[in-house]
Amino acid sequence: MRRWKVTSIPIGVAALALASTCAAAPAQLRRPNILLILTDDAGIDQIRTFGYGGRTAPPTPSIDAIANAGLRFRNAWTMPACSTARGVLYTGRYPFRTNLYAALGPSDLANSMISPWEMTLPKLMKKGGYTSGLFGKFHIGLQGNNPFKLAMPGALGWDYFSGWLDETGDPSSIDTTAGGVGAPDQYPWGYVPGSRNGGADRGACYAGDGSCQLLSAPYASKNPPGRVCRDGGGIFTPGRSCQLRTPPKINFGILSAHYVSPLVINRGVSVEQPLITNRRARTYRNVEATDAAIRWIKQQQAAGGPWMATVSTATVHTPMQAPPVPRLPANSVDTNGLDPDNPASQIIIANQMIEEMDADIGRLLVETGLARRSPSGSLIYEPEATDTVVVYVNDNGSLGSQVRLPFDGSRAKGTPYQTGVWTQLVVAGPLVSQPGRAVTAMVNIADLYQLFGEIAGIDVRKVVPRTLDSRPMLPYLRNPAQAPIRTSNFTLVGPNIQANGAMxxxxxxxxxxxxxxxxxxxxxxxxxxxxxxxxxxxxxxxxxxxxxxxxxxxxxxxxxxxxxxxxxxxxxNPETGMAIRNRIGYKLVRNSLKDYSSASNSCLDTTTDELYVVNEAEPVPLLDREDRLIPTPYTPVQQRNHDALSKELDALLGSQPSCPGDGNIDGVVNLQDVHDYGVMVHLSRGKSSWYDFNEDGLTNPADLAIIQKNYGKVCRK
Structure with a gap:
């Protein structure tokens, strides 16, 4: 049976991708490898090791082990949304420079996706001789409006990608028919439960290759046969025996959140797609991403060159789905009969997803030789004995319904408030002096770009020809007495670019x-x-x-x-939200939206500035809650801080010059843009690309006219 589909992008397009990538550096002193673990929606309130969330947060012994052996950055900001945070991490540039303002959706144009002309992190690391792999979530481009389609990771510089390029960027909805065997909404968790929860304790499990196995389990089993079957990549027909042919109602083509996903493997210009019947495409996402990362890292270890692996999990992104039972602690809650509409059920499932994610992090470290298990099974991680820097960071704050006290669920993911942007960040490895300490200085997810470049021995600001917003982090690793480097921190979320101003x-x-x-x-x-x-x-x-x-x-x-x-x-919720804070804790939040006026029952364009004082006190920090808004008129001290932050914010936003006609972002409109426009017309077939200057969803003569009108313009600043 054919299980793979292999395609490639045209040779000319491959040349374009390679033109923006530099050749590997000559052999130098051996640099440490880098393992980046990037989690999804697991805000700082979800992880006990930072002192928040209390006993309601699930245990995470693997993350704890990394934190205890490394540096906890206690004052780290990210962006309020997943695509935005990833865009900043992979370019070292704030969203108003890349136009990637929010979580990408199928209506967003290539204009808001990371450009192939950016010096992305894998391209930067290539200059230091590093081979790069990305595993799991991508979400800085979507195939619908991206000219590179499923070859997006390779076009942005990754040597190897194994993960998901979903149409919406995130897991699909849960298949409540459990593979077509039930009516819509009959099986809300995506599998046939046991008989005590409206399912069956016996039935036939059909695999994608047409084979079948009879499964049964005790009445009170925590792992009923329908769940065992689904978790193994099959489809379960309750109360039936195996037939010679797969029953016609069974449908292997239905996607189902974290369990049935369109896996894509991208090596440079080639694309491989396991058929949806393939076992890898029907494996719980975190497990599959971890498996793929382990295989790739072992290959790099055997080859001997430095490598950078990014394991980008889908935990705990909606829709919530409990992990396979064998992946959970023996005393885990039986989730089979939970009501999916009950918020408490969602919290229980989220806790189990975090526990499974943590277990996979431990498995990743052990199976790649970066850690080992004690006789009792606990993780022994001694980073100074390894050749690998391990970084653990989360993309944005928790989903509002998942937020744990004392954080603010009304100002969570998607907002520029502390609950939406304050994230956990840990760095461990042989470069860390005096591990086990905490760094209280402000850092931003953009700073990881510069950290990785400096680990590779690269003069980042000399190599990157564009404005960078990253600041040094390596001094914090080497010097326990390092003074704070950042004087301010910044975050931003807003609408992405859609055709003709839609949203x-x-x-x-x-x-x-x-x-x-x-x-x-x-x-x-x-x-x-x-x-x-x-x-x-x-x-x-x-x-x-x-x-x-x-x-x-x-x-x-x-x-x-x-x-x-x-x-x-x-x-x-604001359409555009941004924030800036200073070293002493004053934070300015600026929100813009079409607000509702109850007095006139109408819409009003509104922009507001809000001033707060925040800190990172454990276990109850000062947060920018609504009841902590500093009222006007301000005191002289408050006014000085407000005015300074407002001025700095305006200057920062004004630091990116407009440059119509410059599609390859080199700061000048010239003959190269005419050439690259032609390449994009061919690649996109006249549809969305980074040369769609009038943002109508087309790359056509109207855009060429904009190049010609601005020919010779220099926009560098």
Whole structure:
């Protein structure tokens, strides 16, 4: 049976990708390898080792071991959304320089995806002789509007990629038919449960290759046969015996969140796609990404050259799905009968996902020889005895419904407040002097770009021809007495670029409305009600008022509809939110949105500045909660801090010059742009690309005219 599909991008396009990548550096003194562990939505409140979340946070012994043997950066900021954070990490540049402002969705143009002309992290590391691999989540480009399609990772410089290039960038919705054997919504967790939860304790498990196995389990089993079958990549028919042929109702083509995913393997210009019946495409995402990373790292260890591996997990991104039972502690909660609509159930599942993620981190370290197990099974990690720097960081704050006290669930993922951007960051390895200590100085996820370059012996600012926002981190590793380097920190989230000024539709939650969810399914997977195009159903969901099928453009329009239909309008999450803070803890938050005016029942364009004082006190930090907003008029000290932060913010935002016609971001509009425009027209077939200057979703003569109009313009600053 054919299990793989292999494709490649055209030779001319390969040349384009290689043109923006530098050849490997000549052999030098052996540099340490780098293992970057990048988690998803597991905010600082989810991980006990930083002192927050209390006993409600699940145990994470592997992460604890890394933190205890390395440096805890206690004052690290990231960006409020996953794609945005990854874009900053992989380029060392803030979102207003790359136009990647929010989590990418299928309507976003290539203009908001990381450009192949950026000096991405793998390209930078290539200059130091490093081979790079990325495993798991990508989400800095989407195949729908990206000219490179499934070859995106290779075009951005990774030597090897094994993971998911989902149409929305994140896991699909859960298949509640469990492979077509049930009615829609019959099996909300994606598998047939045991008989005590409406399923069966016996049945036939069909594999993608057509084979079948009869499975059964005791009535009270925590791991019923339907779950065993799903976790092994099969589809379970309850109460049936194996047939010579796979029953026609079984459908291996239905995706299902963290368990059935369109796996992609990209080596440079070649693309391999396991068929959806392949076991690897039907393995729990964290397990598959870890397996792939282990195989690749072992190959690099045998080859002997320096390597950089990024393991980008999907934990704990929605939709929540419990990991395979054998991957969990023996005393883990039985989740088979949980109500998926109960927030407490979602927390239980999230806890188990974090526990499994932590176990895979330990497995990754042990199987690559970076750690070992004690006789009792605990992880023994002695980084000074290895040749590898290990970095653990999370992409953004926790999802609001998952936030643990004392953090603020109303100001979480997707917002520039502390709960949305303050993240855990740990660095361990042979370069760390006096491990086990904490660094309280401000750092940003952008700074990892410079750290990795400096580990590779690269003069980053000399090599990168564009403005960088990263600051040095290596001095903190080497010098326990290092004074703070950053004088301020910054974060930003906003709408990505869509054709002709469009934007994501409104998603109404119980207490707020947001335009961050990129599609109807993503909105609903996060517990919201979709009010965008092709809206269906009612509000509230049960027995409410029918939602107009054409939907609305803005959240404020939804609030008008709620008012007119007798419902109470809610607050609106900002369309654009940014923040800047200084060393003494003053933080300025600037939000812009079309707000709802209850007085006039209308929409008003609104921009507000909010001033707070924050800190990282353990276990109860000062957060930028609504009740801690510093009121005006400010005291003289408050006014001075406000004015200084506001001036710095304006200067920072104004530091990126506009340069129409410069598609290859080299700071000048010239003949090279005419050439590269032609390459993009060919590659994109006239659709979305980085040469779509008028942002209409097309790369065509109208864009060439913009190059010609600005020919000779120099935009470097």
């Amino acid at each position: 994501n539709g409104p998603c109404q939650f119980a207490s707020s409305c947001s335009q961050i969810p990129v599609t109807k399914s993503v909105c609903e997977d996060n517990g919201g009600v979709w009010f965008g195009q092709r809206a269906t159903g009612t509000y509230p969901v049960s027995g409410g008022t029918p939602i107009p099928a054409n939907g609305f453009t803005y959240c404020c329009q939804v609030q008008i509809w709620l008012h007119d239909n007798g419902y109470t309008p809610t607050k609106i």
